Amino acid sequence: MDTKAKILQTALDLYNEKGIHTITSRHIAAEMGISAGNLHYHFRHTDDIITALYEALAAGMDALMAGVEAAASARPKDLLVFAGQSFAVLYKYRFIFLHFPEIGMRIPDIKKKYHILVKRREKEFMGLFGKWQEKGIFRKGFPEPVLQELVTQIFLVGDYWLAHNELTQRLKGKQAEQAYTNVFQGLLWPYLTEKGLKQL
Known part of the structure; x- marks a missing residue:
């Protein structure tokens, strides 16, 4: 699974568990063990x-x-x-x-x-x-x-x-x-x- 796909899967898991209000791109990056900058290279915004x-x-x-x-x-x-x-x-x-x-x-x-x-x-x-x-x-x-x-x-x-x-x-x-x-x-x-x- 490439980084982009991993970001989507991690975000999906976090959104399903905690909703969209508390989860930011930094939370997703931290869960994956990557930098926020690496995540934003693939997706500029959480939207x-x-x-x-x-x-x-x-x-x-x-x-x-x-x-x-x-x-x-x-x-x-x-x-x-x-x-x-x-x-x-x-x-x-x-x-x-x-x-x-x-x-x-x-x-x-x-x-x-x-x-x-x-x-x-x-x-x-x-x-x-x-x-x-x-x-x-x-x-x-x-x-x-x-x-x-x-x-x-x-x-x-x-x-x-x-x-x-x-x-x-x-x-x-x-x-x-x-x-x-x-x-x-x-x-x-x-x-x-x-x-x-x-x-x-």
Whole structure:
């Protein structure tokens, strides 16, 4: 692992453990046993480190969603697997979503990138749900705004489950990921036909 990658991993560990308020570039450098100058050679500001970690998170999520999209025969079970894998990625970068409103204000570029990502994801989910209605997996008769509300609910669970967990159950690792995968499944349940439920 090169120095840049080590900086990102060390910063990720410290941010996840102690949050973004108390950790500075000097803390990260000290944890690594390098000089602050060496760290700043790779990342001028701590916000650059946070941005790089956000981009790594976004890339991981893009790769997972691409896998779902590539499966033309994607079933509800596949989406549930995607959800579980997504929660694992989000847990790995959990400090971002535990501090996301503040990070968005502090680093406007991240807020802008997130807004673009959400719009793209909305289209992807709506496209998938439309296909499921055609295949008899999702119940028909739901107006488009109702399906759009389901997408919003998916984002609410995806973006805020970490804060909910931190304030309530305080589950760790795979236990947390499984618990909120179950919550995700509950969102889909009312929309699934008998055929869809069998595929779940």
